[in-house]
Amino acid sequence: xxxxxxxxxxxxxxxxxxxxxxxxxxxxxxxxxxxxxxxxxxxxxxxxxxxxxxxxxxxxxxxxxxxxxxxxxxxxxxxxxxxxxxxxxxxxxxxxxxxxxxxxxxxxxxxxxxxxxxxxxxxxxxxxxxxxxxxxxxxxxxxxxxxxxxxxxxxxxxxxxxxxxxxxxxxxxxxxxxxxxxxxxxxxxxxxxxxxxxxxxxxxxxxxxxxxxxxxxxxxxxxxxxxxxxxxxxxxxxxxxxxxxxxxxxxxxxxxxxxxxxxxxxxxxxxxxxxxxxxxxxxxxxxxxxxxxxxxxxxxxxxxxxxxxxxxxxxxxxxxxxxxxxxxxxxxxxxxxxxxxxxxxxxxxxxxxxxxxxxxxxxxxxxxxxxxxxxxxxxxxxxxxxxxxxxxxxxxxxxxxxxxxxxxxxxxxxxxxxxxxxxxxxxxxxxxxxxxxxxxxxxxxxxxxxxxxxxxxxxxxxxxxxxxxxxxxxxxxxxxxxxxxxxxxxxxxxxxxxxxxxxxxxxxxxxxxxxxxxxxxxxxxxxxxxxxxxxxxxxxxxxxxxxxxxxxxxx
Amino acid sequence: xxxxxxxxxxxxxxxxxxxxxxxxxxxxxxxxxxxxxxxxxxxxxxxxxxxxxxxxxxxxxxxxxxxxxxxxxxxxxxxxxxxxxxxxxxxxxxxxxxxxxxxxxxxxxxxxxxxxxxxxxxxxxxxxxxxxxxxxxxxx
Numbered sequence: 299x300x301x302x303x304x305x306x307x308x309x310x311x312x313x314x315x316x317x318x319x320x321x322x323x324x325x326x327x328x329x330x331x332x333x334x335x336x337x338x339x340x341x342x343x344x345x346x347x348x349x350x351x352x353x354x355x356x357x358x359x360x361x362x363x364x365x366x367x368x369x370x371x372x373x374x375x376x377x378x379x380x381x382x383x384x385x386x387x388x389x390x391x392x393x394x395x396x397x398x399x400x401x402x403x404x405x406x407x408x409x410x411x412x413x414x415x416x417x418x419x420x421x422x423x424x425x426x427x428x429x430x431x432x433x434x435x436x437x438x439x440x441x442x443x444x445x446x447x448x449x450x451x452x453x454x455x456x457x458x459x460x461x462x463x464x465x466x467x468x469x470x471x472x473x474x475x476x477x478x479x480x481x482x483x484x485x486x487x488x489x490x491x492x493x494x495x496x497x498x499x500x501x502x503x504x505x506x507x508x509x510x511x512x513x514x515x516x517x518x519x520x521x522x523x524x525x526x527x528x529x530x531x532x533x534x535x536x537x538x539x540x541x542x543x544x545x546x547x548x549x550x551x552x553x554x555x556x557x558x559x560x561x562x563x564x565x566x567x568x569x570x571x572x573x574x575x576x577x578x579x580x581x582x583x584x585x586x587x588x589x590x591x592x593x594x595x596x597x598x599x600x601x602x603x604x605x606x607x608x609x610x611x612x613x614x615x616x617x618x619x620x621x622x623x624x625x626x627x628x629x630x631x632x633x634x635x636x637x638x639x640x641x642x643x644x645x646x647x648x649x650x651x652x653x654x655x656x657x658x659x660x661x662x663x664x665x666x667x668x669x670x671x672x673x674x675x676x677x678x679x680x681x682x683x684x685x686x687x688x689x690x691x692x693x694x695x696x697x698x699x700x701x702x703x704x705x706x707x708x709x710x711x712x713x714x715x716x717x718x719x720x721x722x723x724x725x726x727x728x729x730x731x732x733x734x735x736x737x738x739x740x741x742x743x744x745x746x747x748x749x750x751x752x753x754x755x756x757x758x759x760x761x762x763x764x765x766x767x768x769x770x771x772x773x774x775x776x777x778x779x780x781x782x783x784x785x786x787x788x789x790x791x792x793x794x795x796x797x798x799x800x801x802x803x804x805x806x807x808x809x810x811x812x813x814x815x816x817x818x819x820x821x822x823x824x825x826x827x828x829x830x831x832x833x834x835x836x837x838x839x840x841x842x843x844x845x846x847x848x849x850x851x852x853x
Numbered sequence: 854x855x856x857x858x859x860x861x862x863x864x865x866x867x868x869x870x871x872x873x874x875x876x877x878x879x880x881x882x883x884x885x886x887x888x889x890x891x892x893x894x895x896x897x898x899x900x901x902x903x904x905x906x907x908x909x910x911x912x913x914x915x916x917x918x919x920x921x922x923x924x925x926x927x928x929x930x931x932x933x934x935x936x937x938x939x940x941x942x943x944x945x946x947x948x949x950x951x952x953x954x955x956x957x958x959x960x961x962x963x964x965x966x967x968x969x970x971x972x973x974x975x976x977x978x979x980x981x982x983x984x985x986x987x988x989x990x991x992x993x
Binding site for chain 1: 895897898900903904935937939940943970971
């Protein structure tokens with residue numbers, strides 16, 4: 299978008315305005331005296347320029363160091379603590395996660411059909427910065443990408459197995475992990491229940507969570523003129539107090555969840571990719587391979603953050619989409635094509651039929667499933683939501699609310715249905731039709747490759763699979779570094795480049811330290827526990843969205 | 854010799870840019886050229902302005918003030934980018950093309966080791982355009 303305003307010198311009386319003019323195109327800025335960056339520390343030393351929010355940056359950095367230190371030094375002591383907190387959350391708070399996620403989905407779906415959907419992010423005359431394909435590729439790659447690679451095969455297969463196995467009771471409590479009432483001995487029923495449960499975890503609910511965070515941030519930044527950081531969402535509730543400690547705490551928590559979420563999945567992902575490389579090419583599966591993988595992924599992510607959103611993140615995300623589409627098309631074409639095509643609609647139907655029961659927060663009999671699977675996933679998606687939501691917000695200026703929700707909620711959900719149907723359906727088909735048990739018996743990180751091993755052209759597709767896993771990590775890592783950089787710079791997106799380099803590097807360093815020292819899984823548990831406070835943030839975001847949208851000019 | 858001089862400015866660091874702004878005014882007087890002030894700014898709210906339009910107004914006012922000070926013809930142009938730090942060079946090169954400028958005067962820092970990974974914008978612009986580029990050193 300460009301603005302041309304030629305000025306020729308006028309008479310000597312022409313006043314030079316210093317006031318704040320109204321933006322072009324109707325929007326409704328919040329009236330605040332806070333100047334973005336007023337709490338920032340700027341300095342230029344040793345040839346390095348910095349522009350940071352003093353408190354958010356320093357406390358985040360110290361907290362991160364502290365957690366890395368205690369996880370490494372007191373591994374045996376902290377792991378049970380993290381595990382106990384997490385077990386309490388998913389055990390006793392699962393109703394809260396399930397209830398909150400339902401509210402997010404209802405709000406996001408509801409807004410599509412209200413007149414509020416016409417409001418445009420960035421003001422009525424704002425124009426989009428990215429094409430549809432570039433925009434969608436980025437939000438999809440940031441949102442789940444990597445998970446689809448690992449769980450696309452294993453989750454449908456797992457639910458299929460437990461559902462087919464039926465229920466078992468001990469002391470009046472269910473000991474099986476099957477969803478709902480299971481489908482003992484009923485193959486078709488087990489397939490439809492398994493696919494419905496998987497799609498439930500990868501469909502409307504996760505994307506509803508992301509959509510709520512992203513829409514709230516985009517609205518309060520682009521339409522209300524507040525900085526692009528998590529605290530801005532609380533303006534309708536806390537008012538000017540968001541510039542003080544309540545706001546600092548929210549931002550620090552967001553940095554913590556994003557950095558450790560990325561570092562721990564980078565570490566765990568490297569160990570999975572290393573296992574894949576060993577399985578496919580016989581490369582030794584050891585620490586050296588894993589460290590090299592992390593260094594390589596971090597190096598490419600570093601180049602990508604230096605190249606920026608447009609030339610770095612967008613291009614890699616598009617590369618990802620092309621590769622993922624090729625792999626999907628291949629599985630559909632050489633797998634059970636007809637079964638996948640009809641399965642898409644059957645699974646969509648099964649999802650809608652089972653959705654009310656699966657999303658029911660109260661009176662669940664399938665505690666293992668609803669707490670161990672669903673509540674775990676919801677806490678997981680919610681702990682990622684500051685990062686994914688903020689990144690989606692940043693690239694969504696110029697879209698209408700309706701367009702935004704269709705692209706962030708409905709389209710990705712349908713893509714997930716297709717992906718799960720193709721990968722999970724093929725794996726289940728291999729079990730039923732060919733009686734091939736290899737995938738079921740394989741380790742989690744190898745299930746995708748074992749499934750591909752039963753199809754032609756294995757070496758090519760498996761290689762594409764490995765490349766996809768790595769590129770998905772790179773696109774998470776680079777967009778995450780940009781998000782952390784802008785939160786720790788008080789919402790500025792134009793802080794000096796060395797700052798974003800710092801975060802991209804520190805992420806890789808922490809991943810390596812935890813990988814070699816141990817404690818990756820423990821710390822990941824700690825990250826997921828941030829899902830609870832962020833659920834409260836999201837509930838606040840729902841209120842803020844409605845309040846914010848109602849105060850926007852319409853028509 | 855020159856008809857339109859383009860001066861990339863960041864209003865947040867106007868003091869650092871004073872020497873390039875003064876030089877542009879001197880040369881504009883010498884060649885009776887128009888001066889076009891260009892900014893590349895984020896589309897998110899920033900320290901100076903909360904919307905790109907607000908920034909555009911501030912830059913127009915800045916240009917107007919410069920024009921009045923030196924009695925010269927001026928114009929201004931704001932390019933918004935989702936990631937201005939990374940898109941700066943390309944945006945300036947595009948602006949040279951769009952405005953039809955035949956001379957660019959911009960500030961640049963002293964050469965430093967970090968340039969290997971984060972090259973200076975001035976150097977990048979000079980190697981990617983066929984118009985004349987005058988880089989003015991500032992010490993930071």
